[in-house]
Amino acid sequence: MSGFFSPFITKPASVSQIMLNVLLALVPGIILYVWFFGPAILVTLTLASITALATESLMLKLRNRPIAPFLKDNSALLTAWLLALSIPPLAPWWLVVVGTGFAISISKHLYGGLGSNPFNPAMVGYAVLIISFPAHMTHWLTPAGLAEIPLSFSDQLNYIFHSLLPGDIKIDAVTMATPLDTLKTQLHMNGQINAILNMPIYGYLAGRGSEWVAAGFLLGGIYLFAKNIISWHIPAAFLATLFITAGLFHLLDPARYAAPLFHWFSGAAMLGAFFILTDPVTSPTTPKGRLIFAFGAGLLTYLIRVYGGFPDGVAFATLLMNICVPLIDAWTQPAVFGKKEKS
Template identity: 55%
Template sequence: MRFETVTSPHLSPALSVNGVMRQVLYALVPGTIAMTWFFGWGILVNVALAVILCVALEALVLKLRRRPITPFVTDLSAVVTGWLLALAIPPLTPWWITFVGVVFAIIIAKHLYGGLGYNVFNPAMVGYVVLVISFPREMTLWLPPSSLAEYAFDLPQTLSIIFFHQLPTGLTWDMISSATPLDRIQTELGLDRSMADIQASPFFGMIAGIGWEWINLLFLAGGLWLIFRKIITWHAPAAMLITLGALSLLFWLIAPASHPAPWIHLLSGSAIIGAFFIATDPVSGSTTPLGRVIFGAGVGLITFVIRSWGGYAEGVAFAILLMNMMAPVIDQYTQPRTFGKTRSSKGL
C-alpha cells in the first residue's frame, strides 16, 4: 500500500494579515448592527465613508511612495482603521470631519512612520483624538437611542445631513442631539447631582446607558470570538477591563453618590471595543505576554483617571495612545527568558 508523502514544512501556515483583519471585521459586525439599530443609518454611512476614504488614501500614498498598491490595499488593514474610526464618531458627523480624521489616521499615524508594521500609534485612535480636540462641539452631537428619540431619520435624510449639513425643516441640532451616558454623568456630577438621581433618568437602562449596554455586550461577544479563534490573546483585554473594573468598584464603594458603578464604566462607553479591538493591536501595543498585561492595565488605569478627574468623559483613546508610547519600553523589560538559558548562565 502506497502512502502519499508531502515535503516539509508540516506545520499549518499562520494567518496572513488579510486573514487576521477579515476576522476582526467579522467580530465588529454584531456591535455595528446594534449601533445602527439604536442610532440609525448614520452609523453605516459613516462606516462606508470612512472605509472608502481610508482605502483611497492608502492607495494614493502607496503610489506616491512608489510601493506596490494591491498587496497593501487588499490586506484590509485600512478597512479596519476606517471601520473603527467610524464607530467612534457621532452618527451624523459631517463628511469633511470624517475626512480629516482619515487623513491623520492613514497619512500621519500610519504612512509617516513607514506603513503597516511600523506605526507607533494606533491609526484609528490618532484620527479620533485629533477630531475630539479640533471639533469638540461636532464630536458631542450624538443622537439619543432610538427608544428615546423623537425624530427618526431615514437614509436620504441621513445622507443630506452628513454631506450637505441640512437638517429637515423645523429642526435644530439642540432638538435632535443628546449627550452620551458618560458625558451626561460628567456634566450632572459637576452640578452636584448624585449618581442615584442621574441613573433615574430615562437615558439609563438596567445596568448602563440605554442601548449602549447591548451594543457593548455584542462587541464583547465579538472580542471573545477573536480570542477563541486565537486572533488575539486574553492578556491585554483582561488586564484593561479588570483594572478599570477594580478601580471603579473601589471608588464606588467609598463614594457611590459621586462615582459610577463598575458596570457603568464597562458598558456605557468604549471600554469593551477598546479592550478587544484596539488595545490588542499587534503593531502599536506590547508583544510579550507580560507586556500585554502591563499595557492593558495601564490603559485601564489611565482611562479611569481621565474619566474621573479629566476634562473628557471618555478616556480610552487617550489612554491607548499614551500606552502606545510606553510599549517599546515595556517589551524591552518583559522579554521572556531565552530557552536553554538560566540566570546562573548569564555571566558565561
C-alpha cells in the same frame, strides 16, 4: 518553484485573513448599533472605508510601494471601521474624511506604513477630531424611541452630506451627549449617581442602547479570542483594572462614583479592550508587557473619564500607553528555554 530555503511549507494564514476576522468580529456590535441608533452609522462606515482605501492607495503610490498587496491586507479598512465606530454617527461627511485621512496618511504611512506606526491610527484620528472639532464630536444620536423628533434615514443622509435638517430642527434636538459625558456633567452640577442614572438615556447598566452595542463588541471580542487572534492578556487586564479601580472608588462613595459595570459598558471600553488596545502593531509583544500595558490603559481610562476633560478616556489612554510600548517590551523580555532559573 518552491522557495530556496526551509521551511518549504507554510501555514495558510495571512495578515489579510486576520484583519478580515477582526472586521467580522465587529459586525455584531454594528448590527446592534443600527438597531438602536439607525442606519446612519453604516453611512459613516462606508465613508470612512472609501476614504481609507483612497488614502492608502495614494500614500502607497507616493511611497513607491506596490498597491494591490497592501490594499488587500484589510488593515486600512479596520482602521476606518474603528474610527467610524468611535465618532458620532451623525457627523458631517468631512469630519469622517478628515479623521480617516489623517489616521491613514499621517499616523500610519508617514511612520512607515503597515507594522511601523507607533500609535494606533484610529485613535490618532479620533484625537485629532476631538481636539479640532470638539462641538461636532459631542453630537451623539439619541437612541431610538427617545428622540423627540425621529429622523428618517434620508434626513440623516441629508445632514451628513449637506448639514441640513428638515424644517427648523436644531441638531441639539436630535442628538445628546454620551451617557459618560452626561454623567460627568450632572455630577459637576452636584447630582447623585442614583438620580442621574434614572434619566431616560440610561438603560440597565449604562447608556440605553449603547450598553447593547458594547455587549456586541464583547461578543466579537470573545470570537477573536476563540479564533486565537488575540490573547487574553490585554482585554482581561484592561477590563480587570477598570473594574477594580471603578469598584474601589464606587465603594468609597457610591453617590459620586459609578459602578464598575457602568464603566465596562460605557463609551469605548469594550471596543478598546478587544479591538483597539489589542492592535498588535501598537501593543507590547510579551505576555507580561501586555499585562502592564493594559493595566496602564485601564487606569488612565478611568482617570481621564472621572477627572479629565474629555467624554471618554480610552483613546488618550491608548495613545499614552502606545508611547510606552518599546520600553515595556524591552523590560519584559521573558526568559528563554533552559535559562529560567538563572535570569
